[in-house]
Ligand SMILES: [Zn+2]
Ligand SMILES: [Zn+2]
Ligand SMILES: [Zn+2]
């Protein structure tokens with residue numbers, strides 16, 4: 001434990017969390033008292049921030065805006081800069097002196113993770129208090145759970161920085177006598193590399209390190225939601241989305257929870273060298289959603305058609321077993337096959353296919369994958385978005401299937417609020433279409449069930465969007481929902497149908 005935890009002020013006493021620490025897991029936040037859904041747990045300001053890592057675009061090293069003209073560069077170091085008057089130019093001035101030691105040519109790929117490491121190292125001369133915070137963290141390089149791939153990645157970055165920037169810098173410092181980086185040994189660089197790799201968070205074009213929020217643990221069923229305020233210096237607000245009992249870990253999710261367990265765990269490993277052992281990761285059925293389930297081919301004599309699931313999903317190479325026959329699949333074969341199908345899905349959806357083509361493709365996928373496999377769901381979601389007259393029944397069925405799944409994997413709407421809202425909007429539009437088709441003024445009572453369903457969808461969506469608006473700026477969706485409500489109410493009035501809306 002570092003000093004930060006031990007120095008308890010009166011302010012600390014009213015905080016809802018405290019910092020816990022376990023060997024091989026590191027620091028995390030834990031609820032000091034019962035926390036209710038909607039409570040703000042903490043507000044935190046960045047220690048450092050900078051452009052995110054991307055090979056697809058140029059991002060200004062000052063203000064982090066995307067640059068359209070790739071020739072817009074800093075005249076001194078050649079890194080992307082929106083203009084000589086960039087409002088955040090000052091953040092770049094110190095690192096520019098190091099970056100210019102290795103002039104870049106047009107078309108170079110700018111490795112923003114290297115930039116962030118240099119920016120962080122420079123805090124030791126530019127902002128000593130912030131440097132103190134970062135360097136006091138544990139880098140976990142010695143932990144038994146730290147993977148070889150992660151160590152290799154860190155060492156490669158470190159060697160690159162030493163060779164390209166630190167060596168020429170030291171030579172220059174010898175001449176000038178003014179050290180820019182007093183502490184730049186291999187150990188220090190490695191430590192900064194590892195801390196940044198594990199703790200940076202992303203928002204828009206930025207990656208940001210927070211002194212507290214970066215310590216929040218990952219869980220595939222998180223109990224909190226984070227909201228980064230671009231308009232307020234990128235401060236982060238962390239709110240509870242469900243009741244958190246005293247002693248529970250406070251968690252966020254750092255991966256796409258619509259994906260199956262193997263894909264999430266692969267992503268987390270690569271992103272932050274995290275091994276997740278949450279409830280969902282341990283459950284082969286992923287809360288009975290069957291998001292990763294494969295169809296069993298059986299043998300030549302017996303096609304089986306049972307469901308293959310990993311026996312113990314948190315093992316490195318779990319065995320896949322069938323619920324009907326004895327056939328077992330090696331994990332690497334399943335991974336390879338799913339990887340292949342994933343590529344096929346992306347390829348198919350990029351082709352701008354017709355509704356029927358996508359539908360046929362989804363049928364083919366279901367020969368191999370369970371009907372609620374996450375890749376099938378991805379295609380289903382695409383089909384739901386299409387405006388396809390006469391297919392309302394089909395689309396409604398899929399909407400319902402996807403809603404059932406997301407309610408299981410994200411019951412507190414911590415991650416998928418917008419996804420759910422989109423489904424509810426589509427559900428409303430399709431049902432309204434069905435109502436208009438089947439409505440007969442002489443037999444209004446036959447439509448009452450459908451009308452009530454429509455009202456309930458609007459109410460659910462309104463509640464959801466109001467909840468999301470508290471965290472984020474989703475007002476346009478809320479407006480659309482209100483418009484739907486107004487139109488439905490007017491129509492009901494025209495038809496002299498009385499329905500209570502509240
Ligand atoms: Zn700029
Ligand atoms: Zn520069
Ligand atoms: Zn998990």
Ligand SMILES: [Zn+2]
Nearest residue numbers: 296304322325
């Ligand atoms: Zn089988």
